[in-house]
Amino acid sequence: xxxxxxxxxxxxxxxxxxxxxxxxxxxxxxxxxxxxxxxxxxxxxxxxxxxxxxxxxxxxxxxxxxxxxxxxxxxxxxxxxxxxxxxxxxxxxxxxxxxxxxxxxxxxxxxxxxxxxxxxxxxxxxxxxxxxxxxxxxxxxxxxxxxxxxxxxxxxxxxxxxxxxxxxxxxxxxxxxxxxxxxxxxxxx
Numbered sequence: 001x002x003x004x005x006x007x008x009x010x011x012x013x014x015x016x017x018x019x020x021x022x023x024x025x026x027x028x029x030x031x032x033x034x035x036x037x038x039x040x041x042x043x044x045x046x047x048x049x050x051x052x053x054x055x056x057x058x059x060x061x062x063x064x065x066x067x068x069x070x071x072x073x074x075x076x077x078x079x080x081x082x083x084x085x086x087x088x089x090x091x092x093x094x095x096x097x098x099x100x101x102x103x104x105x106x107x108x109x110x111x112x113x114x115x116x117x118x119x120x121x122x123x124x125x126x127x128x129x130x131x132x133x134x135x136x137x138x139x140x141x142x143x144x145x146x147x148x149x150x151x152x153x154x155x156x157x158x159x160x161x162x163x164x165x166x167x168x169x170x171x172x173x174x175x176x177x178x179x180x181x182x183x184x185x186x187x188x189x
Contacts, residue, residue: 016047100120127171
């Protein structure tokens with residue numbers, strides 16, 4: 001499957017952000033690759049915008065760099081007050097989610113809080129996510145099941161909120177046929 005122009009633009013900006021963070025932390029491609037369990041050749045191509053990465057791969061890169069996926073995805077801006085209109089924000093192409101699902105970052109990279117909007121989502125559990133900071137999940141519509149490593153599961157519906165450390169392995173899936181919208185807010189510490 002080929003990349004569209006918008007996929008290339010997305011890959012270039014996220015790849016450049018990964019390179020900037022990696023170099024700022026004094027890490028080599030090999031070091032980040034080992035931490036993320038990815039080849040340094042893939043990381044080099046990704047940083048140069050020659051390939052894209054799935055959400056799970058971005059999660060592994062973010063953990064290796066001590067940051068969040070939303071911080072990798074958010075655009076930089078010099079504005080002190082930012083307005084993000086419906087349909088704006090960084091949409092994540094080729095995410096590890098079913099067709100028709102959208103994942104949208106809702107703020108800029110230098111904010112200590114990164115909100116991400118999911119419209120749709122997985123119907124089956126995928127890999128667990130872990131990251132630095134804390135996370136708050138708010139169900140706007142539909143029903144989901146949140147699964148934490150160790151066996152704890154929570155069923156959540158509209159207006160339900162759950163908070164947890166990002167270092168707690170977690171994942172979620174859709175329950176039922178109703179359209180799901182979820183707001184996930186991640187802190188950087």
